[in-house]
Amino acid sequence: MIKYPYARPNVTSNDVIAVVKAMKNQFLTDGEIIKSFENDLSKAFKVKNSIVCNSGTAALHLIYKSLGLKKGDGILTTPITFLATANAAKMCDANVYFSDVDPNTGLMIPELIEEKLKNKKLKIKIVTIVHLGGRICNLEKISIITKKYKCFLVEDACHAPGAIYKTRNKQTTRVGSCKYSIASSFSFHAIKHITMGEGGCITTNNDNLSKKLKLKRSHSMQKNKKNIFNKPWYYEIEELGWNYRASEINCALGRSQLKRLSKILKTREKIAELYYKELHKFKYIEFPKNAFKPNSNAWHLFTILIDFKKYNLKRSNIIMQLEKKGIGSQVHYIPIFNQPFYKTKNKENFNGSLEYYEKNLSLPMYETLNRENVKFISNALKKIITKSLK
Numbered sequence: 001m002i003k004y005p006y007a008r009p010n011v012t013s014n015d016v017i018a019v020v021k022a023m024k025n026q027f028l029t030d031g032e033i034i035k036s037f038e039n040d041l042s043k044a045f046k047v048k049n050s051i052v053c054n055s056g057t058a059a060l061h062l063i064y065k066s067l068g069l070k071k072g073d074g075i076l077t078t079p080i081t082f083l084a085t086a087n088a089a090k091m092c093d094a095n096v097y098f099s100d101v102d103p104n105t106g107l108m109i110p111e112l113i114e115e116k117l118k119n120k121k122l123k124i125k126i127v128t129i130v131h132l133g134g135r136i137c138n139l140e141k142i143s144i145i146t147k148k149y150k151c152f153l154v155e156d157a158c159h160a161p162g163a164i165y166k167t168r169n170k171q172t173t174r175v176g177s178c179k180y181s182i183a184s185s186f187s188f189h190a191i192k193h194i195t196m197g198e199g200g201c202i203t204t205n206n207d208n209l210s211k212k213l214k215l216k217r218s219h220s221m222q223k224n225k226k227n228i229f230n231k232p233w234y235y236e237i238e239e240l241g242w243n244y245r246a247s248e249i250n251c252a253l254g255r256s257q258l259k260r261l262s263k264i265l266k267t268r269e270k271i272a273e274l275y276y277k278e279l280h281k282f283k284y285i286e287f288p289k290n291a292f293k294p295n296s297n298a299w300h301l302f303t304i305l306i307d308f309k310k311y312n313l314k315r316s317n318i319i320m321q322l323e324k325k326g327i328g329s330q331v332h333y334i335p336i337f338n339q340p341f342y343k344t345k346n347k348e349n350f351n352g353s354l355e356y357y358e359k360n361l362s363l364p365m366y367e368t369l370n371r372e373n374v375k376f377i378s379n380a381l382k383k384i385i386t387k388s389l390k
């Protein structure tokens with residue numbers, strides 16, 4: 001049995017009280033809780049508009065659609081992300097292009113983004129960056145490039161809600177504030193920093209975009225737009241939309257969890273520091289550079305890098321041995337260009353992504369891990385690696 005999964009939710013008794021209260025309300029969807037949750041999110045992220053929906057995937061699809069992404073357009077993103085970042089663009093019939101990542105951090109590289117944007121044939125309309133594992137991309141530099149090439153910059157911020165980004169002038173902004181992007185997407189899936197069970201949200205400072213997102217979230221239905229007073233039931237649609245609404249029950253959970261976001265970020269940072277103490281002197285393990293700079297990582301994942309090839313170690317073997325000791329681990333992610341659905345004939349050079357893929361391993365990271373747990377996991381890992389080297 002897995003005693004320490006690589007991620008797990010933390011639902012407190014206050015969360016349960018909030019959910020039970022929501023279930024006793026007259027409205028189980030489209031009520032007051034979603035509005036309050038959206039207001040709370042806007043305050044927490046210091047942004048004008050928050051639009052809650054029923055998954056991070058829905059959030060991305062709504063953003064892409066509302067920005068007008070369509071057949072013949074392109075989006076540029078990272079291959080080292082969860083499928084949803086790219087799939088949501090395929091749902092718009094757009095072409096998905098990938099830009100290689102830094103083999104050490106797994107993050108997109110501004111210069112390589114620019115290389116791709118120079119190719120006008122690709123018709124790239126949107127660049128979607130991912131703050132992988134909670135490590136923040138170079139927002140300042142990337143936003144200058146996307147402006148230069150007149151593309152929308154979208155942050156897939158599912159791994160980094162409320163994380164702090166420091167500019168070169170030592171100013172700070174929060175991920176979610178959309179200071180550099182047109183919109184940010186978040187997932188409130190069960191294993192994210194805060195959860196709605198399943199859920200997500202979009203933040204944006206663009207009021208027009210916010211209106212479009214809200215309409216598309218609910219079939220693009222406009223109620224009594226024409227003020228037909230003798231037909232109070234009247235509604236109409238001018239374009240396609242979806243049912244991406246979140247129930248009041250899910251929103252009650254998310255809203256209650258959001259109250260603890262700052263605490264959750266601090267706790268995760270402390271757990272990362274405990275791991276660092278246990279593992280940093282161990283020769284075979286490296287960490288992504290700058291991962292431990294204070295307040296610069298939202299620590300969705302605790303990623304270690306091991307040169308499995310160099311040390312003649314088998315990652316699958318290590319994962320299975322950890323599992324025997326009740327420890328879950330995971331690889332984030334299989335490069336999307338290697339998925340059969342995305343495989344193209346023109347083989348590009350994605351050495352950074354392949355290297356990052358081959359080296360990374362995510363160890364358990366969640367709010368309720370304590371010092372002893374981290375020690376147990378770290379010691380088990382060190383023993384397994386040492387034994388495997390013989």
Ligand SMILES: Cc1ncc(COP(=O)(O)O)c(C=O)c1O
Nearest residue numbers: 055056057082084085158187189
């Ligand atoms: C980077 C990233 N983007 C998008 C998503 C999709 O979110 P959801 O599972 O809520 O649809 C995830 C989920 O794991 C993710 O990690």
